[in-house]
Amino acid sequence: xxxxxxxxxxxxxxxxxxxxxxxxxxxxxxxxxxxxxxxxxxxxxxxxxxxxxxxxxxxxxxxxxxxxxxxxxxxxxxxxxxxxxxxxxxxxxxxxxxxxxxxxxxxxxxxxxxxxxxxxxxxxxxxxxxxxxxxxxxxxxxxxxxxxxxxxxxxxxxxxxxxxxxxxxxxxxxxxxxxxxxxxxxxxxxxxxxxxxxxxxxxxxxxxxxxxxxxxxxxxxxxxxxxxxxxxxxxxxxxxxxxxxxxxxxxxxxxxxxxxxxxxxxxxxxxxxxxxxxxxxxxxxxxxxxxxxxxxxxxxxxxxxxxxxxxxxxxxxxxxxxx
Amino acid sequence: xxxxxxxxxxxxxxxxxxxxxxxxxxxxxxxxxxxxxxxxxxxxxxxxxxxxxxxxxxxxxxxxxxxxxxxxxxxxxxxxxxxxxxxxxxxxxxxxxxxxxxxxxxxxxxxxxxxxxxxxxxxxxxxxxxxxxxxxxxxxxxxxxxxxxxxxxxxxxxxxxxxxxxxxxxxxxxxxxxxxxxxxxxxxxxxxxxxxxxxxxxxxxxxxxxxxxxxxxxxxxxxxxxxxxxxxxxxxxxxxxxxxxxxxxxxxxx
Numbered sequence: 001x002x003x004x005x006x007x008x009x010x011x012x013x014x015x016x017x018x019x020x021x022x023x024x025x026x027x028x029x030x031x032x033x034x035x036x037x038x039x040x041x042x043x044x045x046x047x048x049x050x051x052x053x054x055x056x057x058x059x060x061x062x063x064x065x066x067x068x069x070x071x072x073x074x075x076x077x078x079x080x081x082x083x084x085x086x087x088x089x090x091x092x093x094x095x096x097x098x099x100x101x102x103x104x105x106x107x108x109x110x111x112x113x114x115x116x117x118x119x120x121x122x123x124x125x126x127x128x129x130x131x132x133x134x135x136x137x138x139x140x141x142x143x144x145x146x147x148x149x150x151x152x153x154x155x156x157x158x159x160x161x162x163x164x165x166x167x168x169x170x171x172x173x174x175x176x177x178x179x180x181x182x183x184x185x186x187x188x189x190x191x192x193x194x195x196x197x198x199x200x201x202x203x204x205x206x207x208x209x210x211x212x213x214x215x216x217x218x219x220x221x222x223x224x225x226x227x228x229x230x231x232x233x234x235x236x237x238x239x240x241x242x243x244x245x246x247x248x249x250x251x252x253x254x255x256x257x258x259x260x261x262x263x264x265x266x267x268x269x270x271x272x273x274x275x276x277x278x279x280x281x282x283x284x285x286x287x288x289x290x291x292x293x294x295x296x297x298x299x300x301x302x303x304x305x306x307x308x309x310x311x312x313x314x315x316x317x318x319x320x321x322x323x
Numbered sequence: 324x325x326x327x328x329x330x331x332x333x334x335x336x337x338x339x340x341x342x343x344x345x346x347x348x349x350x351x352x353x354x355x356x357x358x359x360x361x362x363x364x365x366x367x368x369x370x371x372x373x374x375x376x377x378x379x380x381x382x383x384x385x386x387x388x389x390x391x392x393x394x395x396x397x398x399x400x401x402x403x404x405x406x407x408x409x410x411x412x413x414x415x416x417x418x419x420x421x422x423x424x425x426x427x428x429x430x431x432x433x434x435x436x437x438x439x440x441x442x443x444x445x446x447x448x449x450x451x452x453x454x455x456x457x458x459x460x461x462x463x464x465x466x467x468x469x470x471x472x473x474x475x476x477x478x479x480x481x482x483x484x485x486x487x488x489x490x491x492x493x494x495x496x497x498x499x500x501x502x503x504x505x506x507x508x509x510x511x512x513x514x515x516x517x518x519x520x521x522x523x524x525x526x527x528x529x530x531x532x533x534x535x536x537x538x539x540x541x542x543x544x545x546x547x548x549x550x551x552x553x554x555x556x557x558x559x560x561x562x563x564x565x566x567x568x569x570x571x572x573x574x575x576x577x
Contacts, residue, residue, distance in 0.1 A: 147539025185462030306559025
């Protein structure tokens with residue numbers, strides 16, 4: 001099946017700008033040929049120009065969701081457009097909260113399979129395939145859609161490089177949410193944003209991440225101190241997020257953020273496959289861990305087999321002395 | 324207050340994963356309760372206790388009528404289970420799995436709430452809870468880090484990229500929980516003994532009205548990812564922090 005018509009689930013940031021993840025997907029969609037449309041939960045507002053510049057010929061807007069969670073609402077709006085005659089061949093979703101929920105609901109409405117956690121897509125003649133890393137990125141699986149479209153695929157952040165200058169028309173088209181019945185029973189009543197300072201975890205040039213090897217929650221101060229010293233962002237393994245030491249927004253890995261900094265420093269992190277998927281793309285990796293058999297040393301450019309409680313304070317002191 | 328919990332029985336994640344000849348995950352060995360699901364079981368038990376009565380039931384899909392993981396959840400305090408086991412479901416996609424589990428929920432009796440993990444630790448497609456909600460025609464809240472039932476609705480703190488949202492949802496509903504939502508209890512000896520005689524109803528795909536399964540995806544290739552070049556690994560002698568400083572200096576990040 002040729003990919004003549006591709007949709008991208010398109011999001012804006014809380015400040016109203018186009019999300020980087022959306023621009024990555026629009027760029028890839030544009031490279032596959034055909035017409036590209038952005039499908040926005042809510043309104044595109046100031047992001048219209050960026051969506052168009054990255055290839056969106058058409059921008060569907062659901063309008064204000066009035067606190068409804070996106071899963072049921074946006075999938076119903078998509079289904080209404082498809083039933084109205086503008087059926088895409090492929091819909092690309094980001095592997096995040098909203099993307100995952102909308103794609104799940106839509107897959108049932110359309111009775112179509114989903115392929116998730118992908119890092120690449122290709123169309124060869126009639127065959128559309130995606131690549132997905134498994135076993136913590138040790139192997140790459142290629143899967144092919146075999147049925148009828150629309151094909152539904154979700155991609156991990158940073159899988160593609162965003163590139164503007166595609167010159168899409170960016171025509172805004174209303175795609176209102178129809179009545180949801182019982183499925184529309186979930187509403188947001190309050191929003192809580194955790195205060196952070198310094199660069200964002202998924203954008204920082206340096207990430208210092210801590211794991212269970214820190215021993216106790218208070219020791220995460222060392223990780224934050226080092227991150228601050230290096231003008232980087234602190235991160236964490238799932239183990240210490242689950243243990244409640246740090247908020248979820250710090251988590252790097254399969255269920256957390258994907259980071260590709262210039263330097264990733266893993267302190268007291270063993271390197272579970274869950275974690276590796278989120279940081280293996282870092283340009284340089286430094287690992288400090290007591291256990292010399294820890295899998296993290298398999299990907300480290302510089303590995304220190306030692307106690308984080310000794311090495312981190314020494315490192316901090318040395319860096320302080322230089323500045 | 325009756326709660327149904329979806330649980331997955333998976334190959335031990337501590338062991339290296341292996342693929343079968345058809346490139347699907349090898350599942351013919353001993354399976355254990357996915358740790359991600361132990362949080363949902365614990366949450367359900369706490370909600371039933373808080374409500375002052377009711378039962379926790381389990382639904383699961385696994386090959387070879389495998390029950391070892393289910394017994395763990397029953398030992399924690401769940402009362403009964405519906406297990407779908409059918410050779411035609413080997414390698415099923417997430418959509419088929421959601422249809423099967425929704426069918427199993429229908430066999431598990433009256434319920435107010437369905438709880439599932441956010442994603443399994445082996446396949447981690449991460450779509451099944453929301454797909455199941457759509458099949459059942461129910462509202463849903465994903466990524467819950469706390470759940471409290473309040474009359475005919477449920478109040479959930481839902482994780483977001485930036486923090487969390489407070490969400491209220493009408494019941495019945497499907498809620499997916501994150502790891503860490505509660506601390507799962509260890510089964511007591513009494514619980515383990517009692518679990519051996521708790522009812523597990525075995526059903527097939529046909530019993531649920533799901534026809535010979537087929538799904539619109541196929542694995543066409545599996546290959547090793549390019550390996551990173553081996554780095555320098557050194558034992559700390561009290562001076563290795565200098566190596567790190569030098570490394571950072573060379574990269575011009577300090």
